[in-house]
Amino acid sequence: MRRGNRRAPPPDGMRPMLYRWNGTAWSRDTSFPGADEPGWLGKVQFVGTQVWILHNRAGAGELLRRSAGGWSAVPLPRTLWTYQDFAAVPGAAWVVGEDDTGLKVLHYAGSRWTTQATPDGVLYLMGITARTATDAWAWADTSTGTSVLRWDGTAWRDAKVPLPPNSNVHTLLLEPSGRITIGGSQYTDGVARTYLMTFNGHTWRTAYPPLGDTYTEAMVRGPDGALWLPVRSDRAFQSKYARVDGPRTTFSYGPERTNAIDVKPRALARAGSALLSFGTVEIYGSKPNLMSERLGG
Numbered sequence: 001m002r003r004g005n006r007r008a009p010p011p012d013g014m015r016p017m018l019y020r021w022n023g024t025a026w027s028r029d030t031s032f033p034g035a036d037e038p039g040w041l042g043k044v045q046f047v048g049t050q051v052w053i054l055h056n057r058a059g060a061g062e063l064l065r066r067s068a069g070g071w072s073a074v075p076l077p078r079t080l081w082t083y084q085d086f087a088a089v090p091g092a093a094w095v096v097g098e099d100d101t102g103l104k105v106l107h108y109a110g111s112r113w114t115t116q117a118t119p120d121g122v123l124y125l126m127g128i129t130a131r132t133a134t135d136a137w138a139w140a141d142t143s144t145g146t147s148v149l150r151w152d153g154t155a156w157r158d159a160k161v162p163l164p165p166n167s168n169v170h171t172l173l174l175e176p177s178g179r180i181t182i183g184g185s186q187y188t189d190g191v192a193r194t195y196l197m198t199f200n201g202h203t204w205r206t207a208y209p210p211l212g213d214t215y216t217e218a219m220v221r222g223p224d225g226a227l228w229l230p231v232r233s234d235r236a237f238q239s240k241y242a243r244v245d246g247p248r249t250t251f252s253y254g255p256e257r258t259n260a261i262d263v264k265p266r267a268l269a270r271a272g273s274a275l276l277s278f279g280t281v282e283i284y285g286s287k288p289n290l291m292s293e294r295l296g297g
Helices: none
Strands: 018-022 026-028 041-047 051-056 062-066 068-076 082-089 092-099 100-107 113-116 124-131 133-144 145-151 157-160 167-174 178-188 190-201 204-207 227-233 240-245 249-251 261-272 276-283 289-295
Touching: 041 082, 051 082, 062 082, 062 092, 092 133, 100 124, 100 190, 124 145, 124 167, 133 167, 145 167, 227 261, 227 276, 261 289
Parallel strands: 082 124
Antiparallel strands: 018 026, 041 051, 051 062, 062 068, 082 092, 092 100, 100 113, 124 133, 133 145, 145 157, 167 178, 178 190, 190 204, 227 240, 240 249, 261 276, 276 289
């Protein structure tokens, strides 16, 4: 079955696309460095009054920064063959990936880059996040399984998080209150089930909400204080979301989309008293379209 014509990528690779919301409407921004060159845009982070974006620019990595004065770029000190993730806070940024010599953790302290060492046995960093310049966390594949690492301003160390046996980590949320939430999957007899771990400053607690094998990468703390994440929908024409508030899990649907055959939320974001969802939707007979949905306060 043919769903419609899909435009072939340019012969020298894909181009990055960036859209900005000005409070009234979305518009495409082509003013950033490298907008017309092959490459892609990765994670977007707000750092104070600036916006930082991981940018692969024709194979080389850089951090784009947008302030009131416009765009600037901070080139990475070396080219990696994979750029896995990045995190930025006032006074510091990290980029993790690999080159032909193995795992690399690149650290930016505001004026220069350094390469940071990880504990022995760490094979691959799957993601990184940070609360401050001296409090960063990463989840890693190691020779003994999945582990959580922490940067304390001096070195990366095993954070000794008691992850469930035979599990992996999808995401880690650091909150200003000091609370930490980890989402991932645990495998039992080859079957995956989603788990959530929370740290209240003293103790880790693990729960298994009725989420099936949901991938939790898009999970956020909503403006209502609950955890929100997209789940597999049982309606082809509507997205579906889970709200986890302590021991209680409830579900809700996005707006109906006429002739939709697949609605895929990919990322959630908190914006004041609203929750925003972004992704794609496939409409019968046409190419995939960008999707945004809003849950009001």
